Amino acid sequence: MDLIEIVNVTKKFDNFTAVNNVNLKIKKGEFLGLLGPNGAGKTTIIKMLTGLLKPTEGEIYIDGRKMSRNNVEIKKRIGIVPQYTNLDKELTVYENLVFAAKLFRINKKQYSIKIKELLEFMELEEYKNRQVFKLSGGMQRRLMIAKALINEPDIIFLDEPTNGVDLNGRRRIWDIFKVMKTVGKTVIMTTHYIEEADYLCSMVCLINEGKIFKNDTPDNLKREQGRYTIEYFDNQNGQMVTKYRHFKSKEEALNHVPKIKNFHYTVRETTLEDVFYNLTSRKVV
Ligand SMILES: Nc1ncnc2c1ncn2[C@@H]1O[C@H](COP(=O)(O)OP(=O)(O)OP(=O)(O)O)[C@@H](O)[C@H]1O
Ligand SMILES: [Mg+2]
The missing domain is CATH 3.40.50.300 (P-loop containing nucleotide triphosphate hydrolases)
Known part of the structure; x- marks a missing residue:
């Protein structure tokens, strides 16, 4: 109960x-x-x-x-x-x-x-x-x-x-x-x-x-989002913005890296903040 x-x-x-x-x-x-x-x-x-x-x-x-x-x-x-x-x-x-x-x-x-x-x-x-x-x-x-x-x-x-x-x-x-x-x-x-x-x-x-x-659980939410995150700068309409991509494994994340090789990037573990940001920026208008 x-x-x-x-x-x-x-x-x-x-x-x-x-x-x-x-x-x-x-x-x-x-x-x-x-x-x-x-x-x-x-x-x-x-x-x-x-x-x-x-x-x-x-x-x-x-x-x-x-x-x-x-x-x-x-x-x-x-x-x-x-x-x-x-x-x-x-x-x-x-x-x-x-x-x-x-x-x-x-x-x-x-x-x-x-x-x-x-x-x-x-x-x-x-x-x-x-x-x-x-x-x-x-x-x-x-x-x-x-x-x-x-x-x-x-x-x-x-x-x-x-x-x-x-x-x-x-x-x-x-x-x-x-x-x-x-x-x-x-x-x-x-x-x-x-x-x-x-x-x-x-x-x-x-x-x-x-x-x-x-x-x-925080763990499940992070898993659902993708355990690993690549954070990188991207050029969007002439403005540099931070972008996030999430991947199931570190390997998958690293495989993606060549696609963004011209920019600074970090590969790191996904945090609850990433999950929250992702879900609320989609939900909150
Ligand atoms: N006594 C009240 N009379 C009228 N509206 C209220 C009253 N208390 C809360 N609200 C409204 O209900 C909504 C939810 O308020 P609540 O205080 O629960 O939000 P919260 O999630 O705790 O926000 P915060 O993170 O700012 O503390 C808000 O739109 C608030 O204006
Ligand atoms: Mg409150």
Whole structure:
């Protein structure tokens, strides 16, 4: 049985259809990436999964139970890093975490231990008495992740969790997400950093205009595209443009090289970014 089931879900805002008849099953322990251009419907899907928005049509089941705003039992098992900040900027780092712990009715003895652990884990200890508005954007993101983990959730929703985080910070956060993955948490993440999805996700869903048009492992998607890519400059109506050709094997790619011998080229492995670019540039008008 799948842990999460989205069945024929549509979300309309007045006459506008943001999510259009989506069906999706997510297994326990899966690290799922929702990828798609701005406005594709990713955040709307996450909001429905976490009970913040009600589907206009269709149902969402988590662990066999229908998800709704009032499903407290499921909500206790969920952690959310929303796309936009959910921190109280006037409060300190520590106070924000205490506030979150109290919402889950965690007692002081327990939350003191948990907060200490999370501050260390997210490398925020030295800032614990600093008001949030005095933190950098990346530090605030790390605090949002700590906050999402306060109740030791087994299902975690991450909506662009590393947006605006610098390279080192991002790598650190990836390590944390890898730990979640190895301990068997179920994670649903949206991101515009495709290499992030490639690195972390066991499954990716490609979404456009409220519809899922691909749902597969990064590996299968790359195989389908062609494992090897030749990237080269070509003259198109007097303008030099980068072109991409995909091939099943390195051999096939290399055999193609003489045809483009007059230009600079690279033969490399296909990335998820190639797949995404290819599919969305065809899909998005
Ligand atoms: N409360 C709302 N009222 C009206 N329209 C909305 C509302 N929330 C979202 N939308 C619309 O629904 C569509 C999907 O929005 P959503 O936030 O889910 O996109 P997204 O895929 O998360 O995009 P991004 O990558 O920019 O975060 C957009 O066209 C958006 O304008
Ligand atoms: Mg969004």
